[in-house]
Amino acid sequence: MKIDHVGIAVESIEAALSFYKRALGLEPCHREEIAAQKVRVAFLQAGEASIELLEPIGDEGAVAKFLKTRGPGLHHVAFSAADIAGHMDRLRREGLAPLETAPRPGARGHRVCFLHPKHAAGVLIELVGG
Ligand code: CMX
Numbered sequence: 001m002k003i004d005h006v007g008i009a010v011e012s013i014e015a016a017l018s019f020y021k022r023a024l025g026l027e028p029c030h031r032e033e034i035a036a037q038k039v040r041v042a043f044l045q046a047g048e049a050s051i052e053l054l055e056p057i058g059d060e061g062a063v064a065k066f067l068k069t070r071g072p073g074l075h076h077v078a079f080s081a082a083d084i085a086g087h088m089d090r091l092r093r094e095g096l097a098p099l100e101t102a103p104r105p106g107a108r109g110h111r112v113c114f115l116h117p118k119h120a121a122g123v124l125i126e127l128v129g130g
Helices: 013-024 062-070 084-093
Strands: 003-009 028-034 039-046 049-056 073-080 111-115 124-128
Touching (some): 003 062, 062 073, 084 111, 084 124
């Protein structure tokens, strides 16, 4: 599998974008609000993969909770998975059940699912389908 993106939880997308521009010359290529996940996101392309900056909308939701308990930093690593439903079935058979029972809508029109960090050395894993 290829890495699709690396998700980084931030307090402020604008402040983080300023760092990525000044330090690495990276510009945002896509912005979106994912209301169901209570986040706004910005993607920065870095070669074949991208960085996803995640800023919480409000005080609830997974990213707001993450920032409150752990502070800004690596939130998840996402891998491309064309047949996402097939991968979810395979993972269930392996005893590594995804957090969702079925793929759900994610950023950029993709279908996604997540694997709990307890399965992956403390890193939340996302699978990104077509
Ligand atoms: N990476 C690593 N560890 C994490 C984590 C993360 N992103 N989020 C939580 N944890 C850890 C906590 O530190 C805690 O560890 P300890 O038990 O050692 O203290 C443990 O997991 C439980 O933490 P929690 O705060 O009680 O969190 P919840 O169990 O309520 O939720 C999770 C954790 C992963 C199940 C939840 O965040 C989730 O369902 N995530 C998937 C959805 C998501 O993250 N959406 C935002 C991204 C949207 C997008 O990109 O589309």
